[in-house]
Amino acid sequence: MGEIYQSKKSGLNKWPLIGQHSSLLDVQKRAYRVANSELPVNISGETGTGKELLARYVHGISHRNRGPFVTVDCGLLSSEMSRSELFGHVRGAFTGASQTRIGLVESAQGGTLFLDEVGELPANLQLQLLRLVQEQEFRRIGEASMRRSNVRLITATHCNLKKMVRKGTFREDLYYRLTVVPLHLPPLRKRMSDLPLLVTHFCQDMKEYNRAFSPEVIQRMSHYAWPGNVRELQHEVARLMVMSEGKIIRVSDLHPRIRGSKAEVDVFDLPFKEARQLANSRFMREYLDRALKRTQGNVTQAAQQCGIGRQYFQLRMSEYGLKSASYKQK
Template structure:
């Protein structure tokens, strides 16, 4: 990493610069704001350490001008006047962190390494996203949140290897998509990607599904058939919901993974198989091992590389981009979300994760009559979510009452008599409550 140190105190620059060079960093020094801007325009720096107060130009002005040239540059402000107000000010300007004089060299190194790690993750994630755009994925990879950038960075490192990987995550988080991405970024990308849903295949057919069978091996086996291991030759085999695999079959899968050989049902001939196995589960396999429902040796065989996909509630900053993507994908016409609708969506926990969001957008874009999607167009479970999670009891009840009134009115085309009847109240009471809640027909 190339670092520019900007401080009008030359001794401070030399001390800090010498220390960082011993840690393996490439360091340049500038003794004024003007000199810093000149050096910044001539050389690429990933990180700038800026003195907050300098005679010719304040550090925040230097940072503002640097950000105008390169918005991606990382920075730390150094100040002898440390306070909460100073910290807030420099963070608003786009600084990643701040330091107080006298500078603690160990603290500086720790913060720089943290920023360096973040830069590496972002670069790897950007590279993965760029390649994913060109790949034949069923949908785009949307991951601007720190949690998803970490996932994409791990994908970048996992993909070139040939080790078995276990992808963990709740239902609907996109485990299959990540498995396909690993395959498409691997040296096996030109070979098959074969998927097996371990929860969907009957136990009595599973061995045949994985390993194949010979003609006459069992009733109904009218011809020989290749199993998924053979079909995935030289490619990747994706075992989805592997936590649902019956114990009776786990030993056979373990043997295939260990020996890289299989035998079709009804045959004693061993067939060598060259496949990269990717497994996914929404279950806690360690807990399943403790319960005796999953073999410990198979768990460790699958869990060579571990990747956890965060739930949507831990990557809320991705929701607006996901909403835009799904809306453009499923709506036959431009259909923007207004600010209230988007805010309501971002607050929702999405227990079904990205899949729930996708299906919700499909319903809304199909049923909405207007040209803009408003909060009232969202499903009741999303609008009522606010009433159950925040505020006092009176505030929650008021929000819930408002949402019920709106839902009934919208359902009955704002015909008050019908809305009142569906709510079990009189039309007079309905009008009173509408006035109280300041509800009027749009």
């Protein structure tokens, strides 16, 4: 239900999300600007897009980074005891309260309280949270006096909170308090040009397996919609690195749901900037792939034939997850 993380500047000040897509870079700029303020931040995005990573980044570069980072999964706050979990209680407050307990809000004092899936917060706790945000105070169950809070609040959700407000399932006043600074993480299918960078990054985390992805695999993966987003991609890369038999990962190694996905995202259905980035990415990957095929993986010859420098050619190969060994004749 809750996790307390004492950051102590342990690498959380580094931007954790991999990619060069304009939508992601815009989120990075906005996150950096808001980090040292006390404004509430709401992070929206589909499951697996990296909402908690972004929340930890905002905490890590803020002046609160030596304080705790406390995560609360609001989807688990469904029982009457949830209020006690969040705000604490004093001894004797209810049956079974044999000792005083500090809640997660109080545990986050001096740091950041991260409410994950805040759209799942029960109605009775929404009112309590509103008071915490508005007045910076809370009360333990069974205690007469209010306590002052000193926490930075970051929330996240995969739900559309505006629709929930219209349906009456989420308080409108709380919605406006929590979404002062909205940050939206795009789904992977909307920044498919970043897929080769992500694959390369995840491969580096498992470099002891010494495997490379064939260009055909990267291309087929770029045709898949990735409903689980970056988390699903990370799991698939890990499975391929461990379970594939050869040094080169082939299309046949892909999970059937990905291997059978052939419907490519149509660039003409995307906004101009996204369409241009995706089209450029596809062109560059195909251009490098053909040059390497012509020279059977000889990078020097391929670069010369293309009229570009070898170092630049290698840099682009790395960006798109291309390995010269994949083109060598057996």
